[in-house]
Structure formats: structure tokens, C-alpha cells
Amino acid sequence: MRPSLLDPLFAPATSLDGIGGKIAGLIANVVPADLAGRPLRVGDLLFVLPHSLIDRTNRPGVAHAPQGAVVTLDLTVGRYQPPPRGKKNVPYRVFAFDETGEIALTFFHAHQAYLERQLPIGGHVLVSGRMDWFNGRPSMVHPDYIVPAEEAAALPPLEPVYPLTAGLSAKVLRRAIAQALERLPNLPEWQDASVQERLGLPSFGAALHRLHAPQNSEEISPEGEAWQRIAYDEFLASQLSLALVRARTRKLAGRPLKGDGTITECMRATLPYALTQSQERAVADIQEDLARPERMLRLLQGDVGAGKTVVALLAMARAAEAGGQSVLMAPTELLARQHLATIAPLAEAAGLKAALLTGREKGRERQAVLDGIASGDIAFIVGTHALFQESVHFKDLVLTVIDEQHRFGVHQRLAITAKGNAPDMLVMTATPIPRTLVLSAFGDMDVSRLTEKPAGRKPIRTVTMPTERLDELMARLGEAVEEGQKVYWICPLVEESEVLELTSAEDRFAALERVFGPAVGLVHGRMAAREKDDAMRAFRDGTTRILVGTTVVEVGVDVPDATIIVIEHAERFGLAQLHQLRGRVGRGERPSSCVLLYKGPLGETAKRRLAILRESEDGFLIAEEDLRLRGEGDLLGTRQAGSPGFLVARLEFHAELLATARDDARLLLARDPELASERGKALRMLLYLFGKDEAVRLLRAG
Incomplete structure (x- = not known):
């Protein structure tokens, strides 16, 4: 049974004030937990951590406020300028001033009565938001805060910034998280005192309060003590549950399998x-x-x-x-x-x-x-x-x-x-x-x-090429196909997306089919299994010579005479995935090539990623680099069951805590295999908090 102390955190998020089903659905999009069909809970909100801080203590005065900066201004309201009748697309402007100059506070689709209440003429107000200078005139569009000067304390000096999704306002999310924090019970300490002291970690509750109400930007850094504490808790929960699964499976004694060879x-x-x-x-x-x-x-x-x-x-x-x-x-x-x-x-x-x-x-x-x-x-x-x-x-x-x-x-x-x-x-x-x-x-x-490649495997020549040289590439492919070679062409999407300007597999298939006719095949994840098999078989048998596909071809499909792989929008793929895709070629006698087709300009990370791939074929080295460049979130493909999609811990910052957590978990279970001691009972709570209920059930099953 889950300890009743945790009940407030396991209540549905819709039990919080102002959170209905629709808002809960939006918040679920920014929660790092894998909700997998269960409703959003109050406790899930605790792990939505801020990524930066807005400093509202900057008060430079209207004339000295720089373009694009978030500032707080001490203003007197001067006059209104409503839009002309029938011109709904013209904003409502309220002009206010301080001793350095005048500013236009700009509102689209405004309600006049509301603005007159918030900004009465002659009223003394504090206004905070992003500065805009247009044709030498200062303005602020939809200020984040408008408070009467006598209520200055209501304006947060430092405001944490959370990940958002379309339709979810920062204010609503902050209010929901604040309510979740109020419901956080006073939990018993499950960490070993010596580990806590050595790493300088606060308590679980104190760490969460510090992360959600930071006093400076260091406090929300993944390398700060508060974040480290929660990351270590998560590692410990993860290592404990793995160790319990292992203990359970080891308990089911195997039997020696011996043979005569x-x-x-x-x-x-x-x-x-x-x-x-x-x-x-x-x-x-x-x-x-x-x-x-x-x-x-x-x-x-x-x-x-x-x-x-x-x-x-x-x-x-x-x-x-x-x-x-x-x-x-x-x-x-x-x-x-x-x-x-x-x-x-x-x-x-x-x-x-x-x-x-x-x-x-x-x-x-x-x-x-x-x-x-x-x-x-x-x-x-x-x-x-x-x-x-x-x-x-x-x-x-x-x-x-x-x-x-x-x-x-x-x-x-x-x-x-x-x-x-x-x-x-x-x-x-x-x-x-x-x-x-x-x-x-x-x-x-x-x-x-x-660690070695099987005998006879040829190295793969890897080149990068901007999309501007597509015609040149098509001509080269034409020659290769005439010589009897086979080509994979990988795209990141199945069909064209309004949001991303990427070439989809279906578009590329149509374009290549116009040039190469029936020699082009198509395979992607939305096809029925039989269609996929048929497309792969046609490519393997040589009926088609160019196979356009998504990453469906990444895993294990073997066509020894495929010698060229083109990966379009290579800058969109992770290193480990690019390396896996490249491994589809180089399986036969002929020398093979991998063409990484990219759309410039490239960011620093993308440049480094493509360079590493050109320089190395060592999968383990590439994986270490990939982890360094982009964290563990995606290294094992999407965050599926069994992949280490951590809520809070980030291997690029917290990797050294992982080994400590593993040793701690092993020692713990050696001393207290049933987690029956006081610390053991507290650790059961930790397992529930991080969604490791399965491990607690294993304990009960003995």
C-alpha cells in the first residue's frame, strides 16, 4: 500500500484551484513524467523545473530602458488612445510617463473598462515587461504585470521561467506549481547522512522550494545543490528499482545449462x-x-x-x-x-x-x-x-x-x-x-x-554536402544506379509538415520517381507491415535500386549490395542515430559512401556532430560525444519503456552521482533487502515519488 502521507501528491491535478481538464491536458505536455494513460497528478508538477529567471528589479526609467530588455517602470498614467471605431486590428494605447519620458502601453483586442480599472488616469503604477523601441519611441506590448504603486510587494523581484506549450500561460502554470508545493508533505529523510553531508545536499522539500522560488540564477542551475539533490534522489530510485528487479530475477534460481558441444x-x-x-x-x-x-x-x-x-x-x-x-x-x-x-x-x-x-x-x-x-x-x-x-x-x-x-x-x-x-x-x-x-x-x-567489425567490412567514406548541391548529387546517383549499385535515401518525416520546413519521404520519393522511374521504392513507419516487407524485399532483390525511407531502415535490415546512403537534413538527427543509419551500407565487397545532406546555416552543435561523423566510425566514441553534445534524453531513441528518460537528472551534469547512487543502492539492499528499516520505509516513499511502483510490488511479492 502507498503510504497515506503521499496522498496529497497522488491526487489528480484537477483538484487544484483553477485547473480543469483542459488546463491539466496542456500542463501534461510540459511535465517530464511519462503519463502513459494515467491522469496528471499534483506531484507531477513538482518536477517541472524552471530553465531561467526573469529579473524584475531592473528599474532604469523610460528613457534609459534598452530595446528588448525586461524592465520595471514606476509610472503615472497620462491619457488613453482607443482605436478608431470599427478598426479592431489597431491596438488600444495607454500613455504613461516618469521623470525621464513617456511610453505607450499597447494592448491588442483590449477591454476598455478593464484597462480603465487597471490604469486609471493620474494613477501611480508599477509596470513590468519587455521594452520595445519603434521609430525612436518607447512602447511595451501587453505588460506582464501592472500593479498599483502601494501594492509593489505583489510584483515578484525574480520570476522563474518554465517550459510552456501553446494555450498554457506562464501565470497559470506558476500558480499550479505553487499550489503543488503547498501540498508537499514533510517527508522523512531517505538519504544516507554521510552522502548528504559529503555532497552538501539540502533536504528533498528544501531543494524543491529553492528550485521553484530561487533567489538567484545559480539556484536553478543543474549544477547547483538543489538540482543535484533531486537528481541524486532520482538516480537512487532508479538504481534501487533495477537492483530489486535483479534480486527478484536472481531469486528465481536458474539452472545450469551444460552441453557436449x-x-x-x-x-x-x-x-x-x-x-x-x-x-x-x-x-x-x-x-x-x-x-x-x-x-x-x-x-x-x-x-x-x-x-x-x-x-x-x-x-x-x-x-x-x-x-x-x-x-x-x-x-x-x-x-x-x-x-x-x-x-x-x-x-x-x-x-x-x-x-x-x-x-x-x-x-x-x-x-x-x-x-x-x-x-x-x-x-x-x-x-x-x-x-x-x-x-x-x-x-x-x-x-x-x-x-x-x-x-x-x-x-x-x-x-x-x-x-x-x-x-x-x-x-x-x-x-x-x-x-x-x-x-x-x-x-x-x-x-x-x-568492438571489432567482422572481417571483410570496408570503411565507409562519409561526406557532408549542402542541399544547394542536390543536382550534382542526383547526377552522381544516376551513374551509381547504372553501375548496378543500390542507394538508401533517408528523410526525417513521412509527410510534409507545416511547422518544419523539411523534405518528407513522400515528397522525396515523388521527386526521385520523376527522375528514376520505377527504380525508386518507399518505406516508412505508417505503412502496414506487409507493405514494408514488400518494399524491403523489392529493394533486396533489385527490383528497385533506390529506397526512400524514414528511420524504419535503421534497425538491422541487411542488404549487402547497398553501397550509398544519403541522409537528408542530417542536422536534424542525433549522432548515434546517424551512425546507426550509416551502418546500413558497407556490408558487401564494394566500397561504400554516406552523404550527409544538410540545410545551412548550421549551429555549432550540428557542425560538431557532422564533423565527428566524418572523422570516426567508432560507435562507442560517437556515443560518448553524442551524450556530451545533447544529453541522454534521446540517445536510446524516443523515451520508451525501459529507456532512461529521467525527469530531473541529466547525465551531462550529474553522471558522477550515478555511480554513487548505484553503490548506495547495492549496499542498502545488502543490509536491508526488504526495505523494512526506518530508512527502508522512507526509501519506499522515494520509489513511489519517482514512479517506481513496480519495484515496491516486487518487494511485496517477495
Whole structure:
């Protein structure tokens, strides 16, 4: 049960004064929490932090107020200038003055009676807002504050600035946050006193009050003590919940998987190449894990094309030698089919059956696969989320391999765990993840890295090109297609957007089709699975030679004779994603190229990003740089279940706190595994505050 002390924070935000359903919906757009179908709560507002401060103490006088500056003016109201009758687009002006000069306070669509009340002629008022000088005349359009001089105390000297969304006013959001702060109960301290003292951290409540009512801009800096305190709390909650999931999954004792090596050797003999050193190391680590009675929880990181599937297959071979079944789960049907194409012939050579299970298999075909899984006839099952469904029963599931881990959350990991008798788990990702991020997203796993490219992989020549040289690029592509080469052309959007001036995949497809005719194909995420598969198959078979697409082609699709990839609006993509996309080429004998097409002028970050990509093909180095350049928010793709989308913590500022939090969480659970002590009970509150209810349920489940 959630402690009743937290009830005020878990009440719906609509219980606050002035917050109806519509306003709550708008506030939900700026709240960093993943609301995933639940209503906005009072506590969510506490984590909407200000990004800057407006200083309203600057009082230079009308004549000395600079253009664009936020100033506060001490004025006497002089005269009104209403718009002419019937001219609604002309503003209402109120002229006011101080000893240095006169200013026009300008209001569009104004209500005269309201203005006469706020600004009575001869009245002495304080007005605060942004200065505008037009043709040498000062004005202020829609001042932020107008208060009578005798109520000067009502004007905030320093005003925090929050992220906003269309239709949500700063005043409404500030008022809602202030009410949420009033409801914050006096919570017990869950931090270790020595850690708190060493890092100089205030209490949780004091930190939030300081962030929302700062006395200076240092107090709202992510590097300030108040922000550090909340970030450390969030890291600790995250590391505790990962450690609890790990403890729970470890508690489900695995079983040692031992084999005589016959199936493994048979598969190795069928491979057309020798494994790289890091593949051999990863295979050895995995075999060692599988032989132990504890469950394996291992993350296999490897750049695009580093040969993760083969490492996974050899682990599955060991499981088969021990008489058990294995599952390989992919995030998309396209990728699942590709994995099956790799695995099925190798399994067959070893006398084993492999089958596919996705949402598309229906009727008799599906039933035959389900029967084969239940009887144990099928040793290797490849599939998508469909593998979680109730109707899937395994005879003896001993190993689960999950591809592109960040697309599956902790809950799904637990769901697949329930399918077998605590199966061993190998998780693979082609997103090169920096060490700090491995800690935060996968703190509950051992890690193997594949660092070399497989033999025969050619380096990819990477060039940057402004959109002005598009004609030149088209001519070069024409030559390449005539020589029998294949080209990917990646766009950031599916269809044209009013808001962003970007070329969409559909527009680019139409433009290329006019030049190259039926040799151009199109693939994007809004197409039905079958259409996507058909488009990919046509490209793989050579029916089409140029494939226009969105980032759908990023994950795992293998076309060895594709030699050129053009990434349009490359400045719009993150480094890790650009690197992943580039890995679609360079898989065959021919030299390959990546063209980063950009629309100038470029900002400093975009310039640096494209330069790093030109200089390096090392995915891990690129990932570290990406983290430095833009923070962790997006590094693992969108903030999906299981990705470390923190509310407050930012790895670019707080990475060193993460290791401390992990050590603290481990020590804590070693001493108090049930979180039953006084500090343990306080920590349960921390888990609830940061949305880690699942971890508390695990505690209850024992």
C-alpha cells in the first residue's frame, strides 16, 4: 500500500484551484513524467523545473530602458488612445510617463473598462515587461504585470521561467506549481547522512522550494545543490528499482545449462567465416554464465554489423544441447524475419527446427507453430511481442534473447521471464551506449562488448554536402544506379509538415520517381507491415535500386549490395542515430559512401556532430560525444519503456552521482533487502515519488 502521507501528491491535478481538464491536458505536455494513460497528478508538477529567471528589479526609467530588455517602470498614467471605431486590428494605447519620458502601453483586442480599472488616469503604477523601441519611441506590448504603486510587494523581484506549450500561460502554470508545493508533505529523510553531508545536499522539500522560488540564477542551475539533490534522489530510485528487479530475477534460481558441444561445433562449422576476438570473448562469457546455477542477465553491445546475432545463436545452441528451447525477440516483424533467415539454415544443418511467431501468422499456420513450441519440437523461436501472449506455451524455455533492448521495458522483461522456469536472458543492442548510460538503463546487467567489425567490412567514406548541391548529387546517383549499385535515401518525416520546413519521404520519393522511374521504392513507419516487407524485399532483390525511407531502415535490415546512403537534413538527427543509419551500407565487397545532406546555416552543435561523423566510425566514441553534445534524453531513441528518460537528472551534469547512487543502492539492499528499516520505509516513499511502483510490488511479492 502507498503510504497515506503521499496522498496529497497522488491526487489528480484537477483538484487544484483553477485547473480543469483542459488546463491539466496542456500542463501534461510540459511535465517530464511519462503519463502513459494515467491522469496528471499534483506531484507531477513538482518536477517541472524552471530553465531561467526573469529579473524584475531592473528599474532604469523610460528613457534609459534598452530595446528588448525586461524592465520595471514606476509610472503615472497620462491619457488613453482607443482605436478608431470599427478598426479592431489597431491596438488600444495607454500613455504613461516618469521623470525621464513617456511610453505607450499597447494592448491588442483590449477591454476598455478593464484597462480603465487597471490604469486609471493620474494613477501611480508599477509596470513590468519587455521594452520595445519603434521609430525612436518607447512602447511595451501587453505588460506582464501592472500593479498599483502601494501594492509593489505583489510584483515578484525574480520570476522563474518554465517550459510552456501553446494555450498554457506562464501565470497559470506558476500558480499550479505553487499550489503543488503547498501540498508537499514533510517527508522523512531517505538519504544516507554521510552522502548528504559529503555532497552538501539540502533536504528533498528544501531543494524543491529553492528550485521553484530561487533567489538567484545559480539556484536553478543543474549544477547547483538543489538540482543535484533531486537528481541524486532520482538516480537512487532508479538504481534501487533495477537492483530489486535483479534480486527478484536472481531469486528465481536458474539452472545450469551444460552441453557436449556437438550442436555448437556443427553451427560453427557451417559459418562461412571465423569469429572475431571480441565475439569469441562474448561467447566464452555467455557459456560461463549459462553453466552457472544462477540466472544469466547479460547485455551484448555491438555496433551495427559487429555480429551479435551469431553470438546469440551460439548461446541458443548451448541451450539446445541442454535440452531446452530458446526465444529470440525482435522489436519489428521485419527484423524478426531477417533473424530467422540467418538462424534457420544454421539450425537445420544441426538437425534443429526454427520457427517464426509474429502478429501476422494466423489460423492453421499459427496453430502449427504453437503446437511445435508446446511439444518442444521447435528449439528456436524467433518473434515479436506476440511471444508474450497468453496462448504461447513453451515446453521448456531456458534462454531468452532480446534484440534492441531499449524498445522493451522492465515489465516486458518480467513478462517473458514468467513464460519459462526463470530463463537465462541475453539482451542485445546495436546502439553503442556510453558507460554511464549502461549504468542507468541496464544497471541490472553484466556487459559484453563487440568492438571489432567482422572481417571483410570496408570503411565507409562519409561526406557532408549542402542541399544547394542536390543536382550534382542526383547526377552522381544516376551513374551509381547504372553501375548496378543500390542507394538508401533517408528523410526525417513521412509527410510534409507545416511547422518544419523539411523534405518528407513522400515528397522525396515523388521527386526521385520523376527522375528514376520505377527504380525508386518507399518505406516508412505508417505503412502496414506487409507493405514494408514488400518494399524491403523489392529493394533486396533489385527490383528497385533506390529506397526512400524514414528511420524504419535503421534497425538491422541487411542488404549487402547497398553501397550509398544519403541522409537528408542530417542536422536534424542525433549522432548515434546517424551512425546507426550509416551502418546500413558497407556490408558487401564494394566500397561504400554516406552523404550527409544538410540545410545551412548550421549551429555549432550540428557542425560538431557532422564533423565527428566524418572523422570516426567508432560507435562507442560517437556515443560518448553524442551524450556530451545533447544529453541522454534521446540517445536510446524516443523515451520508451525501459529507456532512461529521467525527469530531473541529466547525465551531462550529474553522471558522477550515478555511480554513487548505484553503490548506495547495492549496499542498502545488502543490509536491508526488504526495505523494512526506518530508512527502508522512507526509501519506499522515494520509489513511489519517482514512479517506481513496480519495484515496491516486487518487494511485496517477495
